[in-house]
Amino acid sequence: MLAVDGLTVRYRGVTAVSDVDIQVADGEVVALLGPSGCGKSTLLRAVAGLERPDAGTVSWDGRDLGDVPVHKRGFGLVFQDGQLFPHRDVRGNVAFGLRMAGKPLDRVDELLSLVGLAGYGARRVTELSGGEQQRVALARALAPNPRLLLLDEPLSALDRALREQLAVDLSRVLRASGATALVVTHDHDEAFTLADRVAIMSAGRIVQVGRPEEVWRRPVDAETAHFLGASLVVPAAVADGVVTTEFGVAALPWAPEGDVVLALRPTALVVGEGPVRGTVVARVHRRDHVRLSVEVDSRTVDAVSGVGDAPVVGAGVSLRLDPAGIAVVGPTP
Amino acid sequence: MAHGRPGLTGALLAALPPLGFLVVFFLWPVAAIIRLGLLGDGVGAVLASADTWGLVGFTVGQAAAATAVAVVAGLPVAFLLARTSLRGNGFIRAAVLVPFVLPTVVVGLAFRSLLPEGGVVAIVLANAFFNVAVVARSVAGVWSHVDRRAEDAARVLGASRLRTFLSVTLPVLRPAIGSAASVVFLFCATSFGVVLLLGGGEYSTLETEIYLRTVQLLDLPGAAALSLLQVAAVFAVLVIGAVTRRRQAAARMRGTAETARRPVGGEWAVVAVAYAVVALLLVPIAALVVRSLSTVDGWGLAGYRALAGTGYRGSLQVSGWEAAENSLRAATDATLLALVLGVLASVALVSLARTKARPGLVDALDTAFMLPLGVSAVTVGFGYLITLDALPGDLRTSATLVPLAQALVVTPLVIRMLLPVLRSIDDRLRQAAATLGASPWRVWREIDIPLAGRSLLAAAAFGYVVALGEFGATSFLARPDSATLPVVIGRLVARPGELNNQMAYAACTLLMLVTIAVVALIERLRVASVGEF
Numbered sequence: 035m036l037a038v039d040g041l042t043v044r045y046r047g048v049t050a051v052s053d054v055d056i057q058v059a060d061g062e063v064v065a066l067l068g069p070s071g072c073g074k075s076t077l078l079r080a081v082a083g084l085e086r087p088d089a090g091t092v093s094w095d096g097r098d099l100g101d102v103p104v105h106k107r108g109f110g111l112v113f114q115d116g117q118l119f120p121h122r123d124v125r126g127n128v129a130f131g132l133r134m135a136g137k138p139l140d141r142v143d144e145l146l147s148l149v150g151l152a153g154y155g156a157r158r159v160t161e162l163s164g165g166e167q168q169r170v171a172l173a174r175a176l177a178p179n180p181r182l183l184l185l186d187e188p189l190s191a192l193d194r195a196l197r198e199q200l201a202v203d204l205s206r207v208l209r210a211s212g213a214t215a216l217v218v219t220h221d222h223d224e225a226f227t228l229a230d231r232v233a234i235m236s237a238g239r240i241v242q243v244g245r246p247e248e249v250w251r252r253p254v255d256a257e258t259a260h261f262l263g264a265s266l267v268v269p270a271a272v273a274d275g276v277v278t279t280e281f282g283v284a285a286l287p288w289a290p291e292g293d294v295v296l297a298l299r300p301t302a303l304v305v306g307e308g309p310v311r312g313t314v315v316a317r318v319h320r321r322d323h324v325r326l327s328v329e330v331d332s333r334t335v336d337a338v339s340g341v342g343d344a345p346v347v348g349a350g351v352s353l354r355l356d357p358a359g360i361a362v363v364g365p366t367p
Numbered sequence: 368m369a370h371g372r373p374g375l376t377g378a379l380l381a382a383l384p385p386l387g388f389l390v391v392f393f394l395w396p397v398a399a400i401i402r403l404g405l406l407g408d409g410v411g412a413v414l415a416s417a418d419t420w421g422l423v424g425f426t427v428g429q430a431a432a433a434t435a436v437a438v439v440a441g442l443p444v445a446f447l448l449a450r451t452s453l454r455g456n457g458f459i460r461a462a463v464l465v466p467f468v469l470p471t472v473v474v475g476l477a478f479r480s481l482l483p484e485g486g487v488v489a490i491v492l493a494n495a496f497f498n499v500a501v502v503a504r505s506v507a508g509v510w511s512h513v514d515r516r517a518e519d520a521a522r523v524l525g526a527s528r529l530r531t532f533l534s535v536t537l538p539v540l541r542p543a544i545g546s547a548a549s550v551v552f553l554f555c556a557t558s559f560g561v562v563l564l565l566g567g568g569e570y571s572t573l574e575t576e577i578y579l580r581t582v583q584l585l586d587l588p589g590a591a592a593l594s595l596l597q598v599a600a601v602f603a604v605l606v607i608g609a610v611t612r613r614r615q616a617a618a619r620m621r622g623t624a625e626t627a628r629r630p631v632g633g634e635w636a637v638v639a640v641a642y643a644v645v646a647l648l649l650v651p652i653a654a655l656v657v658r659s660l661s662t663v664d665g666w667g668l669a670g671y672r673a674l675a676g677t678g679y680r681g682s683l684q685v686s687g688w689e690a691a692e693n694s695l696r697a698a699t700d701a702t703l704l705a706l707v708l709g710v711l712a713s714v715a716l717v718s719l720a721r722t723k724a725r726p727g728l729v730d731a732l733d734t735a736f737m738l739p740l741g742v743s744a745v746t747v748g749f750g751y752l753i754t755l756d757a758l759p760g761d762l763r764t765s766a767t768l769v770p771l772a773q774a775l776v777v778t779p780l781v782i783r784m785l786l787p788v789l790r791s792i793d794d795r796l797r798q799a800a801a802t803l804g805a806s807p808w809r810v811w812r813e814i815d816i817p818l819a820g821r822s823l824l825a826a827a828a829f830g831y832v833v834a835l836g837e838f839g840a841t842s843f844l845a846r847p848d849s850a851t852l853p854v855v856i857g858r859l860v861a862r863p864g865e866l867n868n869q870m871a872y873a874a875c876t877l878l879m880l881v882t883i884a885v886v887a888l889i890e891r892l893r894v895a896s897v898g899e900f
Contacts, residue, residue, distance in 0.1 A: 134804035
């Protein structure tokens with residue numbers, strides 16, 4: 035198991051990673067989620083041995099890796115843009131780690147089928163599409179059976195449809211190979227698809243670690259809630275699993291009793307029968323819903339409606355609360 | 368060594384041999400000349416002399432004129448190579464490169480066969496002839512990556528083709544043209560063989576004057592003072608070139624394929640001019656071959672047969688074939704040495720840039736390795752004569768001095784060809800290899816060497832022809848019995864006798880054939896560019 039203790043990395047005076055602790059258990063997939071520039075890639079590179087920590091340790095099964103060079107750590111790394119070796123074909127790329135380890139190369143075909151590229155062995159890597167390149171990069175990293183797989187924004191360079199498809203595939207491959215993995219991403223859908231646990235990073239620190247639904251429902255502070263898409267913060271009271279707010283009531287059986295602070299995602303406010311009325315000031319069509327900006331008591335809130343019955347700009351609407359879009363802000367006890 | 372500063376120690380260790388070589392075989396001799404120049408009362412006298420300033424004036428004037436000719440002739444060819452997708456562009460690329468790698472004596476002699484009177488026009492044309500390739504290829508390199516859509520935008524906004532070129536394209540190319548022109552100016556100002564062969568007794572530049580004062584007048588302090596003047600001027604030009612090069616990175620770059628197309632309308636006129644330039648470049652080459660085959664009794668191979676002997680009434684101490692053998696041996700040694708030093712230096716520079724070492728250190732080292740390219744070979748050769756006595760093993764009179772001096776000239780070329788390729792390899796490619804279990808040494812073997820292999824081969828070939836044709840330093844250092852082919856050619860044309868002339872032209876033709884063969888090889892390797900000058 036990977037243990038990172040008190041890790042700090044500075045770049046020319048700027049602290050990129052600050053006193054970070056995190057563990058990844060065997061067979062577990064942990065996502066490092068945070069906005070760009072929060073230090074998550076630097077943390078990943080420090081784990082790989084590509085950056086020297088200014089303080090703290092990276093250890094595997096209790097053994098400090100401080101003196102173990104990159105090539106002896108046995109960690110696989112997948113970059114955002116593949117970084118396939120241009121002078122080798124697909125097979126040569128996948129076989130690279132096996133050759134370095136002096137292992138037989140018969141696993142190559144098996145790995146290519148695992149990532150859905152059976153029969154691609156003789157292709158030149160420059161002829162592959164972006165998605166295919168990422169699959170080869172994944173197969174290449176998995177081939178030598180790394181004890182830990184590090185993925186640095188593995189899907190970010192792909193377009194959206196491909197990204198969603200590949201996220202599902204990647205999740206399947208990670209489970210099938212029983213890999214222990216640390217994934218860096220700024221996309222929470224990606225993090226929640228892939229990870230057993232999610233670590234939220236902000237300004238060089240890990241502010242929250244938890245299971246995806248836990249982090250989704252109980253962001254540790256307003257900033258984290260905002261990063262996870264819940265921008266409207268409102269006070270509320272919970273009694274007997276029912277939350278009461280200025281926008282009405284909703285059933286939240288998992289919420290703590292008493293006074294709480296809620297963070298609402300746009301999907302928390304839906305056009306329908308409710309106590310709050312407002313005026314639509316803008317609307318944008320999304321794939322399966324319509325996003326509205328609604329002016330309520332001289333402030334503007336985000337809300338959603340169905341595509342079929344979307345109100346026009348200027349229309350008066352009433353809003354109801356949908357429990358699926360509600361997060362409770364604050365540390366979990 | 369695990370991390371943080373990967374290979375800082377290794378990088379510095381790799382830098383040691385090339386740096387040591389640079390210090391012993393370049394900085395020390397040049398410093399000795401500067402000292403000799405400053406110590407004697409030579410400097411004052413030389414600087415006060417009107418002759419000196421006439422010399423400087425002629426050196427600068429002919430170099431400026433030749434640079435102007437090279438730029439004017441090179442730009443249409445650059446357009447042809449960068450912006451058109453015509454059949455035969457591969458041949459044009461190779462054809463313009465041939466003059467650049469021809470030995471200076473060969474060019475000098477080719478122009479002498481065309482313009483037997485010699486003189487200023489011949490000197491300027493010959494120097495320009497050499498350097499059309501520098502302008503054409505380096506400007507084309509930038510031009511082919513310049514986004515064509517800016518020009519399209521200007522055309523849509525109503526600018527004529529000419530107006531578009533002047534107000535959109537030219538400003539983007541100006542740094543590349545400036546940089547190429549400063550290099551050409553440097554080459555022309557320090558050109559030795561051409562001026563020596565075409566100037567007769569009448570015209571000389573700083574470079575030839577240094578040679579004459581040392582070898583014929585034995586006026587060492589005077590020569591040293593002139594060298595000092597030249598080093599200062601060269602340094603100034605290098606700094607100007609470095610400044611223009613620094614500004615060059617700003618142009619927006621695109622892939623090549625999108626910018627080349629069939630010429631349209633007035634562009635054909637430019638293409639025609641480019642073809643005319645290339646045709647003119649082939650004239651001296653053809654004249655040389657013709658001259659080598661024409662004897663007083665009509666066509667014949669007398670010159671080639673004479674290579675077996677030592678010239679008219681024994682003008683030489685070696686036969687032509689012995690000189691050719693000397694040339695091949697010295698150039699081989701020089702190339703091998705330059706490859707080792709150049710690879711080490713490039714590896715050191717690339718590895719240093721990857722560590723957290725200060726960028727200033729990398730730049731300073733890079734500039735230091737380039738210095739020999741700027742300082743004239745004659746100065747270096749002269750410097751060897753006054754310093755290397757101090758080294759053990761009687762190096763000054765040894766035949767190993769020639770390859771050492773040639774390696775000094777060739778090493779910067781190897782670095783300039785290898786370094787851009789090594790730098791263009793994404794560092795994460797190496798990191799990917801490392802995480803897959805490749806040790807630092809294995810990363811070099813698996814990633815850097817395969818990816819830079821063609822460039823290394825091209826650098827070896829290019830370095831080999833440059834060493835083969837090196838004249839300035841070699842003519843100082845080669846002893847009569849270890850004379851190389853260029854030195855022998857220089858000696859033959861200085862002696863009377865039609866047989867000597869015949870033999871010189873034949874030797875030149877042979878050198879040229881070797882050069883053309885090597886250029887063809889370089890072009891076959893399809894390396895992106897011959898260095899980033």
